[in-house]
Amino acid sequence: MSESRVGSTPTLGNRPAQGGDTADASFSFYVPILRFSLSACPVVLMQLRDRFVFDPGENILFIDLAGLRIETREQVDETRRVVREILESRGRRAYAIVNYEGTEISPEIVDYYGESIKELYDRYSLTTVRYSSSGLTRSVLRYLGAAKDLESNIFATREEALRAIEELKDRSRIVRKFSVRSLLNPRQSLVGKLAIGWLLLLLVLVSGYLIGVIWITREQLGVFRGALAGAVFSLLAAALVSSAIVLVTVIRPLRRIEDLAGHLRLGRLIEPITVNSQDEVGQLANTINEAALQLQQEIERLSGLYHISLMMGTGAEVSQICELLTRKIARLLGAEVCVILLYDESQNCILAQVPAYGMEDQHLASLRFAPEDNSIGSRVFKTGEPYLTNDARQDPLLRGKADGMIREMLAVPLKAGQHMLGTIEVINKTGGFLEEEKRLVTIFAAQAAHLLRNAQLFEQVRESEERYRQIFENAVDGLYRSTPKGELITINPALALMLGYRSPEELASINLLEDLFVDQAAAVRLIDQLADHGQVLDVECDLKRRAGGSMPARLSIRVVTDAADSQVFHLGIVKDITEQKRLSQQLIISERLAVVGELVAGVAHEVRNPLFGITTTLSALARELEDRKPVQPFIDVVMTEVSRLNYLMEQLLEHSRPVRLDPDVSAFRVVIEEVAEEFRAAANVKGVELIIDYPDPKGPRVDRRKMHGVFTNLLENALQHTERGGQIRLISKRQPSISSEVQIEVSDTGAGIALENRHKVFEPFFTTRPNGVGLGLAIVRKTIHDHGGTIGLRSNGDSGTTFVIKLPLS
Incomplete structure (x- = not known):
């Protein structure tokens, strides 16, 4: 066997396995409605x-x-x-076997790829078979075949593909090659049979000559020989002429008929036999031509119905179905134009669908009409009956409307059950449309209507899913679906973000009840309520954040049952109520402080006036007394207490005044640097290490004077309660999950705050110092709240205290 190498050369009987024959199938393919992505397959590295x-x-x-x-x-x-280079030089069509194991085709070029396959098939292929062990890959290849009018010879294994080629080759062997030997073989050729007849006649002549030699006289022998020679020459001439006539007028047409039959058996496109004679052979050839064309039309019809059936249930888009159907019908009927028009209920209008066969997309945009219009499409849509006209100029529904562009038209309804979808219109066919063609297109339309109806339903489902997906993914509140045991199945981005996770996928392996609830008892109560009532509404709880800490949340959960498989799920909504809690707390504090503030403002005003009088009187008394030494200590005590009362009044007024802030973005760093400088000397004297860590060059916008008071108060308290050798830290850091705020911590290693006092430290007038006023931390909290922030504390008994301040950056 001669071989041509393009890479390694196999033999038909024992071919080496093609790359990827045993690999797991992985095929990623896209037709606007389908995308299959299977397990990855190693890419075969070859040119x-x-x-x-x-x-x-x-x-x-x-x-x-x-x-x-x-x-x-x-x-x-x-x-x-490459295909052209291999096959064009050989001048003949070839069989092809294509291995699609693990092939991936980019969605952007899939249409171009299909068109290229179709071009190569029409030009070079006798038959092309494809194989892949992946069922999804085979389904997509069948779909591509339907969309691009390709053969659907698709198999699971290489052996099946080879066997299919062998069977096709066996069926094609009815076409025999022409040779002189076969031409003279009486069992294979009419010329051979005629040759036997002429040889028999020649034998008769020879026998007559031999007998004549015996019985004829010598004088008559010459004439007899001449007559016999003429008879032999006449016989040979008649044999040659008759053989030539039989060869040209009978055998060659019959050979063409035989080729035609072979093409029909293989399902290939046929070309009609050209016979100019009107004799019996010519009539036979014409009859065979008509039968072959009719059979090919039937094959085309069955192929179209088969391709329609392939697209059933695939989720094909309306535009793809229209492209396939209009091309199939137009080619089957030999028409110039084929258009599908569908009813749009929202517009109460019947619209031409893009694409169509034989008409530009921009022209289709103007092809629309209302159901009540006086047109062929409207009539077919309302009556549900097909309409055929082969003379548009005389047709009452077309006369004067087509501007000569329409000569013939066939319109049939698209009806799926009792649902009228629209119409199919086939326009302009040389010789006009036949009643049989109307019946044929009606059959196509009946199948196509169900396909289009399914496509419309698929599109509605996809649009609905897209709407709900957008709602789910863009919702501000957290949404999730879980099993009754709390295993999270579906999580939206908002829930992941509020819990400090980068993506919902990171929550996929987390159990809501076991891993996220701070209070497990609350989780048990929640499950009990769901079991009893099927839903819970606005239940408040604390959920764990990924970076530590907790988030106050409000949950609403409902128990649902999946209608498809009767599985039970929990659908939940999670609201982050951190801000609500903060605002609620601030509101409570503000209401308390408003009452206290009004009282304090009045008291401070009434007290400061007498204090001013006392101070003035003491100063005057001191000047009047000439000998002040005996009474000076008493005067100093009074003046000290008066100053202390004045300071207390200032504190009270500071606490009760309305907020007036003068924020500056650069003030925060300046405040920290000033406070650090002020307390560093005192810390060194006491033997306490003071650590300031504020790396962020840009901080929140704050009022310099008021924020200076905040840190002065906190550092003064920390220094007072920290023993020699201890440590005080003032650090600032950003939270990874919350980029819009800065967190400042002031911590010490002092005695800490007793558990029973931790919830009181920010209340006005609470103090543990003998001479304390109890307004310092109350003013600190008010200042932080005035800046839109929060303050809290952590204390572990004897291990020190940490005040945590969170301020918004804007």
Whole structure:
């Protein structure tokens, strides 16, 4: 067997396995409605040309696309170039076997790839078979075949593909090659049979000559020989002429008929036999032509119905179905134009669908009419009956409307059950449309209507899913679906973000009840309520954040049952009520402080006036007394207490005054630097280490004077309660999960705050100092709240205290 190498060369009986034959199938393919992505398959590293192997003895082109990623048009063009290079020089069509194991085709070029396959098939292929062990891959290949009018010879294994080629080759062997030997063989040729007849006549003449030699006289022998020679020459001439006539007028047409029959058996496109004679052979050829064309039309009809059935249930888009149907019907009938029009209920209008066969998209946009219009489409849509006209100029529904562009028209309804979808209109066919063609298109339309109806329902489902997906993914509140045991199945981005996770996928392995609830008893109560009532509304609880700490949340959960498989799920809404809690707390404090503030403002005003009088009187008394030494200590005591009362009044007024802030973005760093400088000397004297860590160059906008009071108060308290050798830290840091705020911590290693006092430290007039006023931390909290922030504390008994301040950056 002679072989032509393009890469390694196989033999038909014992071919080496193509790359990827045993690999797990992985095929990623896209037709606007489908995308299949299976397990990854190792890409076979070889040059594209090495994937094409032609066996000239068997006339088969092996194409190995196993593990190949086809991502660009240039790759597709290179594939076409290689096929042309291999087959064009041989001047004949060939069989092809294509291995699609693990092939991936980019969604952006899938249409271009399908068109290229169709071009190569029409030009070079006798038959092309494809194989892949992946059922999804085979489904997509069948769909591509339906969309691009390709053969659906798709198999699971290489052996099945080879066997299919062998069967096709066996069926095609009815076409015999012409040779002199076969021409003279009486069992294979009419010329051979005629040759036997002429040989028998020649034997008769020879026998007559031999007998004549015996019985005829010598004088008559010459004449007899001449007559006999003339008879022999006449016989040979008649034999040659009759053989030539039989060869040209009978055998060659019959051979063409035989070729035609072979093409019909293989399901290939046929070309009618050209016979100019009107004799019996010509009539037979014409009859065969008509039968073959009718059979091919029937094959086309069945092929169209088969391709429609392939698209059933695939989720094909309306535009794809319209492209396939209009092309099929127009080619089947030999029409110039085919258009599908569908009713749009929202517009109460019947609209031409894009694309259509034989009409530009921009022209289709203007092709629309109302159901009540006086047109062929409206009539077919309302009556549900097909309409055929072969003379548009005389037709009452078309006269004067088509401007000569429409000569003939066939319109049939698209009806799925009792639901009228629209119409199919086939326009302009040489010779006009036949009643049989109307019946044929009606059959197509009946199948196509169900396909289009399914496509419309698919699109409605996709639009609905897209709307709900957008709501789910863009909701401000957290949404989730979980099992009754709390295993999270679906989580929206908002829930992941509020709990400090980068993406919902990070929450996929987390149990809501066991891993996220701070109080497990609350989780148990929640499950009990769901079991009893099927839903819970606005239940408040604390959920754990990923970075530590907790988030106050409000949960509403409902128990639902999936209608498809009767599985029970919990659908929940999670609201982050951190801000609500803060505002609620601030509101409570503000209400308390408003009452206290009014009282304090009045008291302070009434007290400061007498204090001023006392101070003035004491000063005057001191000047009047000449000998002040005996009474000076008493005067100093009074003046000290008066000053202390004045300071107390200042504190009270500071606490009760309305907020007046003068924020500055640079003030925060300046405040920290000033306070650190003020307390560093005192810390060194006491033997306490003071650590300031504020790396962020840009802080929140704060009032310099008021924020200075905040840190002065906190550091003064920390220094007072920290023993020698201790440590005080003032640090600032950003929370990864909350980029809009800055967190400042002031911590010490002092005695800490007793558990029973921790909830009181920010209340006005609470103090543990003998001479304390109890307004310092109350003013600190008010200042922080005035800046839109929060303050809290952590204390572990004897291990010190940490005040945590959170301030918004804007």
